[in-house]
Amino acid sequence: MLTKEEKEKLERLYQSLAKDERILRLKDIQMHRGSNCYIHSFKVAKVAVHRVMNHKGYNLENVILGAILHDYYLYDWRADHSKKKKHGRRHPLIAEANARRDFNISPEVSEIIKCHMWPLTPHLFPKSKEAKLINYVDDVVATREALTSRRFKKKHLECSLKFIERLFDE
Ligand SMILES: [Fe+2]
Ligand SMILES: [Fe+2]
DSSP states (O other), rough: OHHEEEEEEHHHHHHHHHHOOOGGGGSSSSSSSOOOOOHHHHHHHHHHHHHHHTTTTTTHHHHHHHHTTTTTOOOOOOOOHHHHTTTTHHHHHHHHHHHHHHOOHHHHHHHHTTTTTTTTTTTTOOOHHHHHHHHHHHHHHHHHHTOOOGGGGGHHHHHHHHHHOOSOOO
């Protein structure tokens, strides 16, 4: 179990990233239905933290950073025809290079970002517990988003915004 202090520290990190101007650019990048890159990434962070917060041996700061930066590729692959085809395989390395440029990320966070699309990138196998976790949770969140029907797009967006407001609900 996390202590009150540990939770507060993680919440502070999550909230500071939520307000960071560089991260706010993710709002302009469309993702699956009723979502954008910002919502998607914060959802991955929250779902991942809650999944393992009562397990030992996870670095939850790295989980949060890795999740929020895992799709930090900063281009709209839907709009750019030349990027469409190769996006799936290429974007983890682009996101990692951008994250390294803009944030002082550790090798552990680098690995989380680079390996999040495995097995699509067979040479980038997630080795750490945190990288395996984000690789899995990203799939779960992306699948849920992709399966949202058009009719519920607006409702889904409202629920998602509410969900990502805080890492730990009071
Ligand atoms: Fe991705
Ligand atoms: Fe993702």
